[in-house]
Amino acid sequence: MSAEATSLLRHRPFLAFWLARVCTASGFQMLTVAIGWHMYELTHNVLDLGLVGLVEFLPRVLFMLHTGHVADRYDRRKVAALCQVAQGLVALALVLGASTGSVTREMIFVLAFLLGSARSFEMPTTQALLPNLVPSALFPRAVAASASAMQAATIAAPALGGLLYAFGAFWVYAPTTLLYFMACALSLSLQVRRQNGNQGKASLQSLMAGIHFIRSRPDIFGAISLDLFAVLLGGATALLPVFAKDILLTGPWGLGLLRSAPALGALLMSFWLARFPIERNVGRIMFLAVGIFGVATIAFGLSTSFWLSLGVLVVLGAADMISMVIRGAFVQLETPDEMRGRVSAVNGLFIGASNQLGEFESGLTAHWFGTVPAVVIGGVGTLVVTGAWMKLFPTLAQRDKLH
Known part of the structure; x- marks a missing residue:
């Protein structure tokens, strides 16, 4: 990293924030692997894998307007810490269920809803918190460095979760619980610059402000809606247990x-x-x-080689990171601090739709057309959306600088 990027990790508030992100990302990824495999073992139904994603996504819709208001009105450190405690309690419930052999399909759905509820409040809060930690000149680098925390955890945690699951689901859920409580302690330790928050009471006008702000700025609306539809169609994460077990013949x-x-x-x-x-x-x-993300999705769907599939997924992740960093820095820099929570909540809904709702879409199309055709059709859909959005949002396609 450059001297500027390295200095970010030497800045104590940002370092604590970075470590908290590592813990929460690790915990969530380990939970996702374990819950997906656990559900498939219980039901052997690809549609159930998609339904888990749908249930986890539902709270983003139900609570979207309130999550942004909470992030703008209350201490963002405490809100983030409370959300991390709630996710830790979900993991603890799975620990108890796994230790007694009482985990059921219905229990997984209930806990997925609770997990999604906590994450629906945590995401806009942490997104809005980051600009309070670093100067605006370093913010694009901070977005990339913050993203590296999530991705570093996402590399190790799923593999570790898969390995631990071989010894039993309990051995995945127990350390996940600890990770969430560690993240809570780190969040409470943060020292941030003054938050220019919204001190008013919740009202329809206040709750809708984030939506109105995004709709009034075509470039912001185009950027986050591109992610929604492209990844919604191209995401194949929910089907990975099927690819691993039935197509790539691994465990x-x-x-x-x-x-x-x-x-x-x-x-x-x-x-x-x-x-x-x-x-x-x-x-x-x-x-x-x-566009590269869409092409990589198609290649993954057609691959029958485990190592080729791994390589294609590496390319897919790199392409997605470029889009995410540009979009994340652009949206935050264009948004005043007192509205960042509400705008981040709307952005979080789009991100959640592209991930959790995309998992449901993948499970549904796999149920209708088969696993491989579902992924290929999704990749083609991503390419179609990319071309259409370049025509619908020409100023975004031609945009030169972030801010």
């Missing part, structure tokens, strides 16, 4: 590696972007990255 350890591969590509790219931030032609580069 939980192989599933962990498949889940880690996109994170490896994203981590390497985040290191590159922290050292060499994208400063020109940001629009064209973002659209190119989304």
